[in-house]
Amino acid sequence: MLMRLSDVDRMFNAMDLLQSRMNRMSSDFGRFRTASPGETAPYSSPATNLYDAGGHLEMKMEVPGISKEDLSIKVQGNYLEVSGKQKADKPEGYTPHRVERGLSSFTRSFTLPTEVDSSKVEAQLSKGLLTIVMPKSEAAQPKQIAIK
Amino acid sequence: MGERTDLVKTENNVPERSREIPAVAPVVDIYENEDEILLYVDMPGVEKDDITLNIDNGKLSLGGVRYISGNGAALWEELVDVEYQRSFSVPQTIDVDKVSAEMQDGVLHLHLPKSEAAKPRQIEIKST
Structure with missing residues (x-):
């Protein structure tokens, strides 16, 4: 036994x-995008994470080399669209030896799990990481139920 | 028998050993002009202080760790904590003392100036 x-x-x-x-x-x-050096993937869209923090949704997106002027974010209901355009940052007067970083523009759209309040959405770009904080709309907010 | 299940259970409760961070080679662009070699390295999310740079005996090693901190429960995760690592052979003619680097939008710009002796020189042709 x-x-x-x-x-x-x-x-x-x-x-x-x-x-x-x-x-x-x-x-x-x-990690399809970062995993393969040497392979240029000009049409790949940036990797993202999405978190549900109760009252709001939070998205993180990897956008190295894109300045905040070149990013645009659209939100409507539960639809989110992020697009960006990478400026050619090739320095003047230099000979390229190796070019792995893709120079590309992208658009990625998402269907969010809940409706969000588009007037309160905030976005922040720091060191090539974009963070979008999207408060859920009133109907999707978690509610405390009082027990009688 | 009861004792035995206890043993098995405690074994399963042992916390996992330190989470391993996957190592990834960052993508780079390498440019050169008469004065320097210039590297652009994509390292999104890496803090300036978390970057290590070593030049030793013709070998340049680059490293950096980035941590992704999100609030709340992850609904999907394509981005993870990553350790960037890559090394290159650099010519001995690099002036190591004058190497400089800056971070811009998650891209590391690394300037490797050539030493004076390695720069091309214009030779004047004398007419006789």
């Missing part, structure tokens, strides 16, 4: 190991 139980344990441990490997693989898979 004891023997058999330990076998079962061992099997589950092996499965856990497999599971964690798979998780690691899929996390690698998500």
